[in-house]
Structure formats: structure tokens, C-alpha cells
């Protein structure tokens with residue numbers, strides 16, 4: 001019942017795409033691979049070499065036009081209602097992958113709990129599989145981003161319920177958190193000591209709802225995360241050690257039943273929590289998935305901007321934080337789950353066409369600027 005409510009809201013939002021501007025006149029699109037069942041994340045090994053996860057539990061390697069299933073993965077579970085959650089989520093290469101072949105995979109395990117597996121990729125086979133993080137809760141979506149060779153961040157989502165769950169404010173509950181872990185999954189000694197806990201834990205920040213985009217800017221040493229609000233109130237946050245990001249004490253969005261999330265004012269919230277650097281009004285429901293900041297890409301006019309998928313509007317969204325400008329590019333492209341930059345400076349997007357008529361139509365599309 002909850003899920004059907006969510007689906008209805010998503011679909012009603014899709015129809016409002018025409019209210020937004022944007023055009024794909026300047027972009028050439030080339031489908032590199034298709035036929036995926038709800039693909040979720042893409043990791044770029046090289047210009048023509050990617051790893052692609054599916055919510056239904058598979059991992060593929062695309063290499064020079066050929067698509068092969070990767071063998072030896074841990075068992076995962078996909079939670080099926082009229083939407084599908086869980087399964088294989090983010091896939092991320094260790095920063096020194098070229099030398100150590102290490103790959104990190106966030107997935108929902110056979111107990112429906114979020115885990116992270118680390119393995120060595122040998123051709124299309126998993127070797128030295130190690131489960132380096134496990135939890136006791138389900139995550140609606142999870143992303144991985146690297147701070148350096150020794151530390152990575154991991155988002156742990158919640159949400160979907162008609163009324164907010166207090167889990168994200170509970171530092172003993174993994175939901176609604178961003179974790180910071182060592183490359184072997186252990187807890188860094190310099191992680192924050194959060195209120196109510198004696199020493200450092202894996203939790204870096206708390207009070208998140210459903211962060212499905214995570215980007216670490218190595219030039220500025222700034223971690224960015226976007227997250228889904230409930231009805232509106234999607235956010236872009238700068239993630240600061242030990243911070244409380246407010247959910248569900250305060251939100252710019254509304255509950256799914258159109259009631260207020262809380263009585264807390266923005267002024268009060270600013271005293272007790274960290275407010276987003278950008279939020280989108282309920283009239284523009286983005287439902288962001290993935291996040292990158294473009295640098296030295298072939299899309300010169302977009303460099304310096306953030307790109308993210310907009311699930312609700314089925315488009316690619318560009319946000320320029322310098323001038324607070326949001327632009328829809330590639331309108332009606334489909335549900336873009338992930339965006340990545342190629343070594344050439346071109347881009348790839350991963351599209352999850354999860355609607356009844358587009359089943360099995362998930363695809364990888366290369367974006368090249370038109371001359």
C-alpha cells in the first residue's frame with residue numbers, strides 16, 4: 001500500500017516534465033549496451049570498459065562492445081513490491097584499482113541487510129571475496145565514494161514510509177547515515193564520537209533520509225551528498241564530520257500524506273542541524289540519483305556544475321552552485337540512475353527504465369557534445 005502510493009506520486013510527477021526547460025540539442029547520445037533489468041550503478045575501468053550492477057542481483061562487465069556476467073558474487077536479495085529495492089547497488093573501484101584490481105560492491109544480502117563486499121576482479125570473475133561491512137538493516141539505496149586510498153564513505157538510506165522513521169536520529173541505528181570506513185572495512189580512529197556513544201563508530205554523519213548521490217571533491221577535500229526528500233525537499237549537502245543533517249526533525253518537503261514532517265522552523269533547524277547548501281521546493285521534485293561534479297569534461301559549458309539523475313522527471317539535471325541554477329538537460333531520457341565521466345572527457349549515463357512497458361530496457365548511453 002505504501003509502495004503504490006509512492007508509485008502514484010512518481011507517475012504524477014512525470015507528467016509535469018513539460019513545466020521545465022532544457023534541451024538535448026547539444027548532445028549526441030549513443031547506446032553502448034541495453035537489455036538490463038533495473039541497472040543501478042556504473043564504474044568506469046577505462047574508456048570502453050565498465051562494470052554495471054543490477055537491482056535484480058547481477059553484475060556485468062562491458063568491454064569493447066561485449067557484455068559478460070561477472071561470476072562469483074555474494075548472494076543478494078531484491079525486495080519486490082510494485083517497485084524493486086535492494087539487490088546490487090553501488091559499484092566502486094579502489095583508487096589504486098589499476099594496480100590492486102580491488103572492487104567494492106554495496107548490496108542487500110540474503111537477510112535483506114546492507115553489506116559491502118570487496119573483491120579482486122580477474123577478467124570476469126570475483127576472487128578473494130571478503131564481506132567488509134555488514135549491518136542489521138535494509139537500505140533503500142547506497143553509494144560509495146573514496147576520500148583517499150585508505151578511506152571510503154558509504155551512504156545508508158531509509159525512507160519510503162508515509163510517516164518518517166526516527167532511525168536516522170538514532171546513532172545506534174545504521175539507517176539514514178553516512179559511514180566512513182577504512183579500505184578493509186574497519187573503523188577509522190579519527191571518526192567522530194557522536195552523542196550517546198563512547199568512542200568513534202563507523203558513522204560520519206547522521207539525520208539523512210535517502211542519500212543516493214555521493215561525490216568527494218579531491219581538489220577541495222569536500223564531500224557532497226544529495227538526498228531524496230519525501231514530497232519535495234530534495235537536498236544537496238556539504239557533509240561535515242559528525243554533523244546532524246536534520247531528518248526527520250526538519251524538512252523542506254512534506255510527508256507522503258501531505259502533512260507536515262515536523263513543526264520545527266528553518267531558524268530552529270539551523271541551530272541544531274546542518275542545513276543543505278541547496279534544496280528544491282516541493283514544486284520541483286527531482287528524486288536525485290547519483291552525483292558528480294564535472295571537471296575537464298568535453299562539455300565545457302557544464303564544467304564546474306554538478307550532474308545528477310532526476311528519477312521523477314526522467315532526466316539529467318545540471319546544478320551550478322556558483323549561481324544557484326538548476327537546468328534540466330536530456331528531458332525524457334529515462335530514469336537516470338548513474339552518471340560517470342570517461343577518461344576522454346565524454347560522459348556515460350545508466351538508465352533504469354523501470355516502468356511496465358520498458359521492462360528490460362535498462363541501458364548504458366554515451367554522451368558526446370555536438371560540434
Ligand SMILES: [Ca+2]
Nearest residue numbers: 235245246247
Ligand atoms: Ca537535511
